[in-house]
Amino acid sequence: MCHHDRGYTIPVNLRNREETEIRRRSTMPAVAATTVDGILKKLKDLTPLIEAHSDEAEQNRCVSEKVSRAMLENGFFRMMRPESVGGPGLDPVTCFRMIEEMSRTDSAVGWNVALANGFEPFGAWGSKELVLSVMSSDDTVLCGGFFPPRKAVKVDGGYRLSGRTQFNSNCNAATWICGEALVFESEDASEPLKYESGAPMTILTFFPIKEAEIIENWDTLGMCGTGSHDVEVTDVFVPKEHTAPFVPLTEPEPEYAGPLHRLSIWPAIAAVAAPSLGIAQAAIDDFIELGKKVPSYTSNSLASRPVVQTQLGEAEAKLAAARALFHNTYDEMWQKALDGEYLELEDRSKCQMACSYAVTTSAEAVDLIHLAAGSSAIRNERRFQRHFRDIHVLTQHAFVSQSRLQSVGQISLGLEPEWPFFAL
Structure with missing residues (x-):
């Protein structure tokens, strides 16, 4: 039985109050009010679908394919993507309010949408090739895990990447993985390369999820439907253009030169x-x-x-x-x-x-x-x-x-x- 059937639909007056606040708080001058209204309408229209599949996600420990597909087709996974990269360019504060509203209906859906949008700003670290070929695609959905960092071995043209990371939320619906890796000079090196400060050299890596193995081991007390499984790669080649030094960012590609990248x-x-x-x-x-x-x-x-x-x-x-x-x-x-x-x-x-x-x-x-x-x-x-x-x-x-x-x-x-x- 879905939550809607149980009488858990949020009272209309509370929903309306929240929607008014979302409209009022939108602070991105370039984003028209019609964009916010349109996203709100899509969310309201999808609420019955989300509610109907909520129990299924909890039991299967993964948001249903129907709901994930609806999130993709309606642009919810890329709300924060800048307009210059093909996204709606929603300002972060408005995006967070949308996420809050989704989580109010279903925590797993809200979380997965949150994480997909949370990875969007990392595109600012990317090369021109990554921005144009990956980040600008409507079908690109990012996920990732940072712990523990993967191992990136330097080779001609890029890196050979290996390692298993935890907490890759929404990996079943994602198409690309973003993560952190420690850089090694060679496969036999016992320690990663280091910056002059003595800190280990780290890079951001982007690679298609089809090149990784999803290990479906997400079995937890709560947030069960997020599908935050482990993801493992073994000796996968990642071209240099799909990596970036994970350091403070000041000069992104022009497509990311707007205000979002300044929030790092x-x-x-x-x-x-x-x-x-x-x-x-x-x-x-x-x-x-x-x-x-x-x-x-x-x-x-x-x-x-x-x-x-x-x-x-x-x-x-x-x-x-x-x-x-x-x-x-x-x-x-x-x-x-x-x-x-x-x-x-x-x-x-x-x-x-x-x-x-x-x-x-x-x-x-x-x-x-x-x-x-x-x-x-x-x-x-x-x-x-x-x-x-x-x-x-x-x-x-x-x-x-x-x-x-x-x-x-x-x-x-x-x-x-x-x-x-x-x-x-």
């Missing part, structure tokens, strides 16, 4: 955080609907209990705070990018703080709903248990976990952050 990797990290807001909102939506009902063993509705009212109010406050910090921070950073500025270390710290806070605080909101829902929270026929499982899987993600706030504190104290991605 931080839209990708934000894309990881955005689904948490949708999951928390879905938990609140479901609880409000549950609160209207009167249990058979009592004459009072759940909504009439003071402790429940307090828990709901606190959950809503936490989500509102998380959402405000997240979107306001990226509004600020996007304005800097529009003004031609690159992000300073303090800006990158703000981004990390907003992303980690969004996930951890959304989890706190879901925990409150879990308590308030009582025994309804543990029944598989209701979505509360899924919200609880999903959000607590997200809290473990290395890019947005609570431990990243340690890095924020280190920067505030004038210390060197231990998280290497602050250098980008």
Whole structure:
């Protein structure tokens, strides 16, 4: 039975309020309001399809082919792709709100769309050949994993790539893989090459997923439908034109010369955080609907209990705070990018703080709903248990976990952050 059949459709007034906010917050001058309206309409039209296949994705641990195909055909996997590369050029903040809305309907779909869009900015590191032959294709869907880095051995014209990475979300629907690799001078070298700083030499690599093996081992507590399997390659040739030094970017190809590249990797990290807001909102939506009902063993509705009212109010406050910090921070950073500025270390710290806070605080909101829902929270026929499982899987993600706030504190104290991605 699909979620729509169970009565889990988001109340119309809440949906309309969110859509109005998405339209209002679109900050990309070049993107017409009709583009945002068109994407919103597509999302609304696809909601019944997403709901109908939600249980299937959970059971099969992979978003259904029908839903993934619909996401591709309607452009959701490339919302953040610049117009100059053939995409709609949606600004990051509006894109994150779309992702939040999708995650509100189905966490796995929202997550996979988030990750596909999160990899779009990495195209800015690519060569002209990569931009024109790969990134500009409507059929290109990116996925990838960064841990552990692969091994790239230098050969004539490029590299021989080997290695197995984890957490390749949406790999069943993707066509290209983007990832990090350590560069070795030869196959026999015991250590990677190093920069003058002593840091290991790393590159970004792009290669067709058909050249890799998907190892379907995604078996987790939550976010089950994302299909975040391991992907392995063995001695695959990657031409130099499909690689790039993974260093701070200042001079991309002209097609990526717009504001998006000035945010570097931080839209990708934000894309990881955005689904948490949708999951928390879905938990609140479901609880409000549950609160209207009167249990058979009592004459009072759940909504009439003071402790429940307090828990709901606190959950809503936490989500509102998380959402405000997240979107306001990226509004600020996007304005800097529009003004031609690159992000300073303090800006990158703000981004990390907003992303980690969004996930951890959304989890706190879901925990409150879990308590308030009582025994309804543990029944598989209701979505509360899924919200609880999903959000607590997200809290473990290395890019947005609570431990990243340690890095924020280190920067505030004038210390060197231990998280290497602050250098980008």
